Amino acid sequence: MTATWAGDGPVDPSAPSAQPLEALFRPRSIAVVGASASPDKAGYAMMQALDGFAGELHPVNPRGGTILGRAAVAGLGELPGPVDLAVLVVPPQVVPRAIEEAAAAGVRAAVVCAGGFAESGPEGVELQEQALEAARRGGIRLLGPNTSGFMNPVDGVSANFMPAAAALRPGTVGVVAQSGGVNLAIAFLLERAGIGLRLGVGLGNAADVGFPDLLDFFADDDATTAVGLHVEGIADGAEVVAALRRVTARKPVVAFKVGRSDVGDFARSHTGSLTGSYELTRAALAQAGAVVVDGLDEMVAALQALRSVRLPAAPRSATGVAVLTGQAGPGLVVADALGARGVRVPELAPATLDRLGELLPPLTYQRNPVDTGRPSATFPAVLRLVAAEPGIDAVGVYALDEPGVLDPVSAVEGAVGRVLYATGGPAAVVEEHRARLEKLGVPLYASPGDLAIGLAALVSDAAARAVPDAPPVAATRTVGRDLDEDEAKTLFEANGLRTMRRRAAADRASAHDALDELGGPENPVVVKVLDAAVLHKSDVGGVHVGVRGHAELDAAVDAIDTIDGTSPRRYLVEEQAPGGTELIVGGVRDAVFGPVVLLGLGGVGVELGNEPVLRLAPLSAERAAEMVDALPAAVLDGFRGAPPVDRAALATTLLAVSDVLTQHHDITEIDLNPVRVTARGPVVLDAVVVRTPGEENHVQHA
Structure with a gap:
């Protein structure tokens, strides 16, 4: 789909508005309700941030006057004509009325900055519903409440309380953050890394405009090449996953989920959202195609790579990365970090090694990583040779800046689209290299650690798109009553599983x-x-x-x-079953994401300490196989003398759980614990099926 709103400069006031959220994020005219001439007021900061807006900007203040050189009107009804966007910098109690007045004045979108809504308690929930209902009646799309706004440097619109955000460089990375503060933090981290911002949005309470809207917005925007996603809590899991799949089919998304530790109460008071299950949310985001990271710095490093380079979809086991370094130590740092992230750094082919032996000193390590000893005249030829290796999909290059020794632009010619570069040296020189490489589409990093993060992100993005998922199914059956173990096992036997x-x-x-x-x-x-x-x-x-x-x-x-x-x-x-590796296979109907299948370690396998594998159901055959492959190699190969895992048979077990869970609408939980992997295949030793309370028999489960 070709976007209708992407542009290279300020908005043309005469241009039509075709994108559903264009009036919000690319307005032709703006009214700031609650604008103030007092520098200590939020309404003044908002006017400052919007001072460079090329369209019509109207301050609205009951006392009138002049604010930053613009004549204020007493109310929206006094505007000379309709405006696209109203930025409401007013107390929460007056927001519903302000939205009604905005609708009457022909406003099409609004940003509600005030807090004191759903995040603050029952009274705030009611107030937020009133504001949302007023917006719906008036046909207004609403960002917030409880948000610091958004920044659109490409189109010159910065409806945000931080005036400095108006100076952010334009670029191609979109950001959608649940927190306005995190939205700004990411934007300034991108700026520090030399990366421009396409659009950064703080959702706040997301009463109306939420994750699905922004993801679809970025998917349709030709000027966006990659998206950063910050998540505290998700209420509409199925919609977010569907939207995320739509955007990742076109461009990469990097997601960071907060909530590893117990921050639920803080998150609830911050945005009105519970953090939910940390592990499940991360698994859902990854299954929908996102590259899931552990922090904001890691997000920026991943976006830096993915905004310019995207590998073809391929399993992690089939994607190879090469490391080429002009200094052995930093190359070792990169290779070690890649290994810790499960990225393959395969040995190069004999023919390639023979040719490298002709180009490099004999004492350097050349099998991969490739150590050149120090950059020399042969460095570009070595890079081209390594990049041409059939088993290599991406190359990470590290070379310290040594004046007169190596020109980064000349070095990467012939490998653009598959290479990430990192260097160290004087800041001014590094920035000069960054600008020149940027024109070629080659990301430049300032540390070997960030280079490894970028390379790992390329591999994770390719792997996320390599596994197809099954389409949703409608549940048409019910178990109708509580099942004892014998009945539960009979149910799973009918779905092809083996019991004693x-x-x-x-x-x-x-x-x-x-x-x-x-x-x-x-x-x-x-x-x-x-x-x-x-x-x-x-x-x-x-x-x-x-x-x-x-x-x-x-x-x-x-x-x-x-x-x-x-x-x-x-x-x-x-x-009694013969010995073997014990696993836990289960399913749950999650309140946010719907049916979920779990695969975990049981028995002595828990010593390995791995988190359970979680995937949204229904599972495809490929997704079930991917879950099995996610188990530790020690378990798959036969832990402590147990027989090796029959991967196909275990995948069939997962599919059976997926089918039973998704086909029966009254099943809320399934627990096959343990499933023992014997020499003859998996055997279900215990089965528990938990039913929705109050559901009675409607359809036979056989």
Whole structure:
């Protein structure tokens, strides 16, 4: 889609407004309601920030007067004609009325700067609803409330409380941040890195304009080459994921989710949003195609690469990176950081090594990283040779500035589009190199660490686009009632999963019959309490393993009978499974993101300390395989003598959980814990299905 609003300079006041949010972010005329001539007032700061606006700028103040050389009007009704944007710098209590007046004056968009709305408590929630309803009635798109505004350097519009933001250099990176302060922080970090801003928006409470609107906005804007996303909390998970997929199909997105530690109350008071599940939100963002980072500095380094270079979609295991360095130490820093981030730095082909041996001194390391000893006349030829290697998709170059030794622009010729460059030297010289390389589309970094971040971002972006996802499905079934373990296993057997042979016993005598059928001295059984109300059987003494004889069975049944709850007790007698690696496979219907599938380590595997793998459902076959591949290699290869994991069979297990969860609208949680990976494949040893309270039988689950 070709954008209709992207431009190279100030807005033409006579141009039509075609983009839905153009009146907000690219207005032809602006009214500042609450403008002030007092330098200590927020209304003065906003007028200062907008002082360079090329269109019509109208200060609105009940006392009239002159503000920064412009005559103020007492109210919006006194404006000479309609305006596109009203910036409301007024107390929260008067915002709904101000929006009504704006609508009556023909205003098409508004920025509400004041706090004191949903982030402040129940009264603020009600006030925010009043403001939103007034905006909807008047056909006004609303940014905020509780926002410091936005900056659009390309079109010369800086509706922001920080006047210095008006001097930000224009560029091609878009930013959407939940926090106005973070929006400014990212913008100034980009400025420090020599990167221009296309549009930076602080959402605040996002009562109307939110993440999906801005993501679609950037997707359609030809002048935006990459997007930075700051997230505190998400309320509309499905809409955000869908919008994120639309934009990442066209251009890269780098996302930072705050909330690793317990900052929920602070975030709630800040923007009115809960931080939600940190791990799940990050997983959802990544699955939708974003490069997920751990901080703002890392975001800037990633954006610096991705705004200029984007690799074809490919799995992480199929993407190779080369490191070419004029100094061994910094090259080692880059290679080590790439290894820690799971980026392949493959050894170069024999033919390439032979040619490198002709170009470089014999004592340097050349297999990858390639150490030139110091930059020399052969450096450009070495870079071209390494970049031409079939297994190399991107090259990171580090070379300190040595006057008269190496010209960065000459060095990268022939590798543009696949190379990132880093250097060190006097600031003025580095800036000169940056400007020259910028014209070629080659990012320049000032440190080996940032170079590694940029290279890793290229690989992560390519990998994020390599796995197709299944389309959403409508749930048409229900389990209809609470399921005990036997019934839950029957449900998953119908979906192709394997369990051990078992018998449900209604009484002690039936349990003894089951032992005679399934067990014996050489074939131990497991005896469990069978009760849909007992979800954590081991915690209450409801699981007894290694039962071989009738006396042991009686002891197990006696222990189970002491558990509080329904009487008489029922029992599950099941063959004991052979040894193997234990995993946790589960699913949950998340309130924000919907169905989610989980794969984690169980048993002794928890010693490896890996976080569970989380993915949004429904899963595609490719996504299920990607989840399996995300497990530690030590587990996949057979941990502590266990058989190797049958990857295809485990992926089938994940697909079954995905299908059951997405097809049954009353299932809120699935817990297959453990799933034991044996020599014959995965076996479900326990199954719990949690149902939505109050849901009754409507459709058969078979």
